[in-house]
Amino acid sequence: MKLITAVIKPFKVDDVKDALKATGIVGMTVGEVRGFGRQGGHTETYRGAEYKIDFVPKVQIELVVDDGAVDSAVDTIKAAASTGKIGDGKIWVVSVDRLIRIRTGEEGAEAI
Amino acid sequence: MKLITAVIKPFKVDDVKDALKATGIVGMTVGEVRGFGRQGGHTETYRGAEYKIDFVPKVQIELVVDDGAVDSAVDTIKAAASTGKIGDGKIWVVSVDRLIRIRTGEEGAEAI
Amino acid sequence: MKLITAVIKPFKVDDVKDALKATGIVGMTVGEVRGFGRQGGHTETYRGAEYKIDFVPKVQIELVVDDGAVDSAVDTIKAAASTGKIGDGKIWVVSVDRLIRIRTGEEGAEAI
Amino acid sequence: MRKHAALKYALGGLVGAALPALLVTGSAFAAEVDPIVALGEATNLLWVVIGAVLVVFMQAGFALVETGFTQRKNAAEVMSTNFAIFGLGFVGFLFIGFPLAFGGFSYSAFGLATPMNGDGLPAVGGDMTGLLYWGYDHLGSAASPALLGFFLYMVAFMDTVATIPTGSMAERWKWRSFVIWGLFCGAFYYPLFAAWTWGGGWLAKSWDTMDLGAGYVDFAGSGVVHAVGGAAALAGAIVLGPRIGKFGPDGKPRAIPGHNIPMAMLGCFVLLFGWFGFNAASTFAVTDIQFATVAANTAIAAAVGAVIAMYYITFRTGKPDPGMMVNGMLAGLVAITAPCAFVSPWAAAAIGAIAAVLAIESVLFIERRGVDDPVGAIAVHGVCGTFGVLAVGLFANGVYGAGWNGAVDNAGEAIAVKGLFYGEVGQLGAQALGAIVIWTVIFGFAFGFFKIQNKLTKGGIRSTEDDETSGLDIPEMGVAAYAD
Amino acid sequence: MRKHAALKYALGGLVGAALPALLVTGSAFAAEVDPIVALGEATNLLWVVIGAVLVVFMQAGFALVETGFTQRKNAAEVMSTNFAIFGLGFVGFLFIGFPLAFGGFSYSAFGLATPMNGDGLPAVGGDMTGLLYWGYDHLGSAASPALLGFFLYMVAFMDTVATIPTGSMAERWKWRSFVIWGLFCGAFYYPLFAAWTWGGGWLAKSWDTMDLGAGYVDFAGSGVVHAVGGAAALAGAIVLGPRIGKFGPDGKPRAIPGHNIPMAMLGCFVLLFGWFGFNAASTFAVTDIQFATVAANTAIAAAVGAVIAMYYITFRTGKPDPGMMVNGMLAGLVAITAPCAFVSPWAAAAIGAIAAVLAIESVLFIERRGVDDPVGAIAVHGVCGTFGVLAVGLFANGVYGAGWNGAVDNAGEAIAVKGLFYGEVGQLGAQALGAIVIWTVIFGFAFGFFKIQNKLTKGGIRSTEDDETSGLDIPEMGVAAYAD
Amino acid sequence: MRKHAALKYALGGLVGAALPALLVTGSAFAAEVDPIVALGEATNLLWVVIGAVLVVFMQAGFALVETGFTQRKNAAEVMSTNFAIFGLGFVGFLFIGFPLAFGGFSYSAFGLATPMNGDGLPAVGGDMTGLLYWGYDHLGSAASPALLGFFLYMVAFMDTVATIPTGSMAERWKWRSFVIWGLFCGAFYYPLFAAWTWGGGWLAKSWDTMDLGAGYVDFAGSGVVHAVGGAAALAGAIVLGPRIGKFGPDGKPRAIPGHNIPMAMLGCFVLLFGWFGFNAASTFAVTDIQFATVAANTAIAAAVGAVIAMYYITFRTGKPDPGMMVNGMLAGLVAITAPCAFVSPWAAAAIGAIAAVLAIESVLFIERRGVDDPVGAIAVHGVCGTFGVLAVGLFANGVYGAGWNGAVDNAGEAIAVKGLFYGEVGQLGAQALGAIVIWTVIFGFAFGFFKIQNKLTKGGIRSTEDDETSGLDIPEMGVAAYAD
Ligand SMILES: Nc1ncnc2c1ncn2[C@@H]1O[C@H](COP(=O)(O)OP(=O)(O)O)[C@@H](O)[C@H]1O
Ligand SMILES: Nc1ncnc2c1ncn2[C@@H]1O[C@H](COP(=O)(O)OP(=O)(O)O)[C@@H](O)[C@H]1O
Numbered sequence A, B, C: 001m002k003l004i005t006a007v008i009k010p011f012k013v014d015d016v017k018d019a020l021k022a023t024g025i026v027g028m029t030v031g032e033v034r035g036f037g038r039q040g041g042h043t044e045t046y047r048g049a050e051y052k053i054d055f056v057p058k059v060q061i062e063l064v065v066d067d068g069a070v071d072s073a074v075d076t077i078k079a080a081a082s083t084g085k086i087g088d089g090k091i092w093v094v095s096v097d098r099l100i101r102i103r104t105g106e107e108g109a110e111a112i
Numbered sequence D, E, F: 001m002r003k004h005a006a007l008k009y010a011l012g013g014l015v016g017a018a019l020p021a022l023l024v025t026g027s028a029f030a031a032e033v034d035p036i037v038a039l040g041e042a043t044n045l046l047w048v049v050i051g052a053v054l055v056v057f058m059q060a061g062f063a064l065v066e067t068g069f070t071q072r073k074n075a076a077e078v079m080s081t082n083f084a085i086f087g088l089g090f091v092g093f094l095f096i097g098f099p100l101a102f103g104g105f106s107y108s109a110f111g112l113a114t115p116m117n118g119d120g121l122p123a124v125g126g127d128m129t130g131l132l133y134w135g136y137d138h139l140g141s142a143a144s145p146a147l148l149g150f151f152l153y154m155v156a157f158m159d160t161v162a163t164i165p166t167g168s169m170a171e172r173w174k175w176r177s178f179v180i181w182g183l184f185c186g187a188f189y190y191p192l193f194a195a196w197t198w199g200g201g202w203l204a205k206s207w208d209t210m211d212l213g214a215g216y217v218d219f220a221g222s223g224v225v226h227a228v229g230g231a232a233a234l235a236g237a238i239v240l241g242p243r244i245g246k247f248g249p250d251g252k253p254r255a256i257p258g259h260n261i262p263m264a265m266l267g268c269f270v271l272l273f274g275w276f277g278f279n280a281a282s283t284f285a286v287t288d289i290q291f292a293t294v295a296a297n298t299a300i301a302a303a304v305g306a307v308i309a310m311y312y313i314t315f316r317t318g319k320p321d322p323g324m325m326v327n328g329m330l331a332g333l334v335a336i337t338a339p340c341a342f343v344s345p346w347a348a349a350a351i352g353a354i355a356a357v358l359a360i361e362s363v364l365f366i367e368r369r370g371v372d373d374p375v376g377a378i379a380v381h382g383v384c385g386t387f388g389v390l391a392v393g394l395f396a397n398g399v400y401g402a403g404w405n406g407a408v409d410n411a412g413e414a415i416a417v418k419g420l421f422y423g424e425v426g427q428l429g430a431q432a433l434g435a436i437v438i439w440t441v442i443f444g445f446a447f448g449f450f451k452i453q454n455k456l457t458k459g460g461i462r463s464t465e466d467d468e469t470s471g472l473d474i475p476e477m478g479v480a481a482y483a484d
């Protein structure tokens, strides 16, 4: 089982969610984050003093999927989150040792 | 060492924290997230137009524990977070290569 | 490739970011979290009733780096985030199977 | 007698004692009216309208305080109850409560000697008339500006009563059940005690019937508005029971901090602002310059209340809890509302100080008794309102208000409003009587209402557990207070 | 004729019909002025100033409603447009719009029979004068307090118009383009229809020229302010087009929930509060005690509007949508603004109820037609403002306002303001004429302005796609509404 | 002389110049008082009370501006200082400051020729009396409504001074130290300069003693309130030092954006609203219709200030910084406060424009000098208040206010208030003298207070580093501004 983490542009969340849903993904968890990267890094002035805005708002999506579903999920996210402009974000994949559904105690693939 | 991530219902946070504390867990990190899953997915209308609420508020708990403590921690979370109703959430476990305490520089089990 | 997660004190974010930037790190993702640990855990009263503040505000930094860059990144974070006082936070490292840049589809080291 | 008679005495007269009290008879002044009297009446009416507008704005203050002191997950719902109550109570009062208390229907049942006529003034020697005739004149084309100005002021006071329970019952009250409370309060709940006191009913007459001072005296409503509202707040909170998680397994209360302290403090400032209309415009007349004394006393009680609350809660728990500072200022305001015209500034300061301590201790006491009041409405409005009623009987200095309620002694001399500290005990008796009636009859009225409604409502008037734990915003209102 | 003539009739007179109308001639009263008249005039002027202050405060209400109903990522920008518009419109009106509408320049083009003189009163038999001479007297040392009080009231009304489109055009309007609208509205857009109606122009005279009732009658501006503002709001929203994502690929509108519902509700309370100044102070006189009727009618329409909106939207979509409750109260307020002085309280209730339903249906209708109005400004101000204009022609009961616009019949008798339901059809004709003019000429004026501006502006007046999707706060204002 | 004498001149007179000034002698009018005079006095008193209420509401505005412009982690604490200061300053003023400045104790030390008597009016030929006798009459049953109305207005002004330093000293000031400032300001700090100017002290008399125009003239307090408050704000900010992180290692200031821009803008609207009470009600009389001119000038300066600030900051840094727009409007308001009654509307516009630029440049300058003022209080109140004081000496047109401070020339003719641009230089001298006194004596008084307090307080008056970095809310108030 793998944990896919995607950091994307906020206004793409619904598109990505709908696209994943269409491929049969039934669960994911998202959070508000701020991203530092090639995009961003401009200077603004507030009340006359300068400050750097290094972070831009991003949304982080985490979903645990079966090993076999990783590629399709990654591709789906890639397609749905892409605008072709700098700052579209990253996807990374990490191995998961165990997954448990709290309600039922089911483990592994059944728990997804 | 393992990183346990649990996505639970917000009003269960204190119960889970207290339960974990009771088992001797001394540290964890929590964040506000929104979950997409079997629960949720209803349609509301705002100013006459419809919108789907696919995400429900959840809290994500992350804690790094020694390999030996994983099972007890997972069981504790499962017990404390469960309401038996849909949307209770997930727990997943990932292997951690290193853990460092910033203050002292300690590594591994001492850093927990 | 490794995912480094650091939980630090909020007012240290800019220092850590600047320090990492200085070592050539070009991307990271940060989020607001609350930490439970040795620090914190005091009781306050609100409208005469007591409540425990177990969680203190923290910031979580996630960055994916090449295997070779892990040590320097960890040391940099450690140095920049440290105040020597309790609650400075943790750093943990997890192995990453894949990393993809959404915009270009690049994978692995190029995607960082 | 005060509130309704005020139209006769205040709008009509006082412009120079030598001038006869004349009626405002229409939208333009009749040529034969003395222009000074006409101008005085018009200016007095302006003050009533400005006062009413300030009191209407207090709705915003209540909304902010209650929403700020409750949880984020219910913020849209709590705000919306405070918003909707304005209209709900208003509609109940417009069509039922006002005619009942001040219209033709009321005068036997509620205490008016004579019904109001189309001019909004007690008709001299009016005949027996029904609700639908005289009672609804305020809706028709014969309604005079003076009557409508009076209505506006009264409706604003009623809405204050209606909104008090939305605080104590917040975060676990079904929207549909709340809606019925709003209509009920405007139509029946508020008008009852108002008629007995300001409507010239039996409590107002207790100077005559029971020999109690000048009868029940309540300048701007510590009792008529705040304690009455607080009684309903207590009744409702008992019927609903505490919020899930408010009391630990050990029965000890747990704090549930409000989600937006600055919002609550802003609300308190708005209330302070509006309260000047509530109290000072209750002279119903610019020509009764006591309004300036009232305004100063109001400010003094508020300021001292806030300061004493700060010191007292710091002494009690170690820190100047913003929630208690807000409650302290409101406590001072509530308590000074009845006595504001009758006491000296030093007494206003004392009343504010006592009220602040009383409010804090009451919050703690009520909570220890297992009643959950998220915003402290019972302590602030109920307890301090009752204290304010009694304070008239303690601190009134006798300088102002002789002949209140038309009270005269056997020699035909106007009876002064004088408290225990100035040597009279009768007034305190009248005030105590009023307080007892509020906490027996009126509280019973509210408690009965909520109990019966709870029985008749499918599933009761309390929100489902699911809605309460996840927050009422989405299930009740369809939208979260704060999107993303 | 009303608004400008008000200075003569209201400030000068009405203090007892027997007294001659005398002019306020300077900052101190001349010894020969009757002291009662002088005091009456001073009190009247106070009411105008208090009214103006309340209307100025409405800016805060608009700012809160619009910001609360839009997205977090644009909150600093939306708030800032509502903040800046106050000054921008003001400056345009101070230097151009006011002289144009009420100064020497206007009287032939805009309808004043005579220019205003330095005292702010139409000079009797004044000579032909130019913009730079009489027109700018309000800026010099000869400007009387009365003229400046009048200016203040007028500028506050103008700013209401200016701020309406910031709602319908929110979240996708370039700051630099918005700025020009503000100046344009104060200088030219608002003054035009105001001069035709309140300025004594051809619509005011339609009683004479077209035999239509008492001519176009609009007590406090359902038409002159709200419908005119709503027309601009529609024009601007069309020119900008809908926000990205507002309509799905299927063309169906999608909800974009506001980011702060309590903020919007607070704003609505602030508007309710200020509206009493808007409507009741439009008597321009305390001595015209109809202000009390106006205030009560205003409150009634607001309360009933909010309640009916709650029930109607629950009936329509299942839940008491806070957004629609707010719109319902505002709809009642907007609709009662024109008829508030001329109708009975029952009619005020009816107008509020109809307006609430109208607003909700209009929001849905406008959206279905592909126009994106984030806050419902077109429905509330445009549609309900128009309804308010017509409501005068339907519900006016003839009690108040005879001789409005100086209307007299052939016998020299003052013509009453009477609606269809009271047997007259002419007034409805005058009102319909006004409504048509707003939705043709005035809408065209606004549409032309935005179209031309869109052409002349590099890249158009709409924000870039990048700015819109990421939020306007950082790119336009340099700072996010909510740091961290 | 103005503020205290106002009671005699304004409340008593002006109702027709031919009528003798009569005193308000109690809560009802004595039969022998001319009813017109009585009505005029009552109406005047109403205006004072309404004005006071508006100024009290400004506390909410300051609270919102300061909290919005500071960080989220301190929001409950900053809001609470602004809340608590109202009561703290009030209590200090009620028991010490007011008797000191206007009571029997003051008249030799502070400048009153005679003490106030129980009626709140300077007793004619009163004897030497002590603080405890005449001085505390405002607390007893002999206190007249007029005295209490006057007290209310004065206390509201004092609180404005008290709250200004909570802005410049925000985010690093210990609660316990702040509390002492509040009491000190009400008791001693504010009364001093107030007595020297409005109390009829030596600065008011400088027309006589130093031949300077009509003496120091400050209509509503650009100097007495704002510059005096700004001086304390500067003193406090210096003693505290800058916030951690405000200046980079290179010494260059870094922006610390406010956590809630819409909140700050709402606060600015509230201030604008309240400012009409601050300025226009400073006529102390409805019968002095100059209040309308004052209100219009106030609005003009605010509007122009906001617009010019927008353009100027865009020119300076590229974007219309909301923080600077707010400061610009406030700058205009502060600067017009002294001259508002004496200048023409064109001058009000010019003053607003200059003040806006001055405020922006001052914010930048002060920051470059290493002083950290999170909200710009020093620039807005200190600098622009000083400019406002001088503006009287520049722009006063001589139309209004002849004989201010009782100033008469050798021929016994009232001396006009006339500025440099109208050919007089003496007035500018009086104003410059006042400004110098503020920035030497009064600044020194504040600086000394904070320095000594800092010495005497264990650990100093500055928060610990830990509290400051983690935010003051939990350690000081025990609760976060925004739970979850
Ligand atoms: N090495 C990294 N580790 C974690 N997150 C990263 C990393 N690099 C980039 N990100 C995240 O991805 C976002 C986009 O990256 P950026 O470099 O701006 O553009 P692009 O996605 O086009 O490469 C960043 O805002 C950040 O949130
Ligand atoms: N595959 C997944 N990956 C990550 N998070 C998930 C996944 N599935 C569910 N979740 C999280 O768990 C929460 C609960 O899941 P849900 O399907 O609603 O009910 P249940 O926990 O009863 O299975 C979701 O709201 C989401 O936050």
Ligand SMILES: Nc1ncnc2c1ncn2[C@@H]1O[C@H](COP(=O)(O)OP(=O)(O)O)[C@@H](O)[C@H]1O
Pocket (backbone or CB within 6 Å): B026, B027, B028, B029, B030, B062, B063, B064, B065, B101, B102, B103, B112, C007, C034, C035, C036, C037, C038, C039, C040, C056, C058, C085, C086, C087, C088, C089, C090
């Ligand atoms: N085992 C853990 N797993 C995850 N996060 C942890 C763990 N222990 C501590 N943390 C995080 O690190 C923060 C600091 O830990 P704490 O024990 O307070 O002090 P220190 O960093 O000095 O050891 C905590 O607030 C929490 O966010």
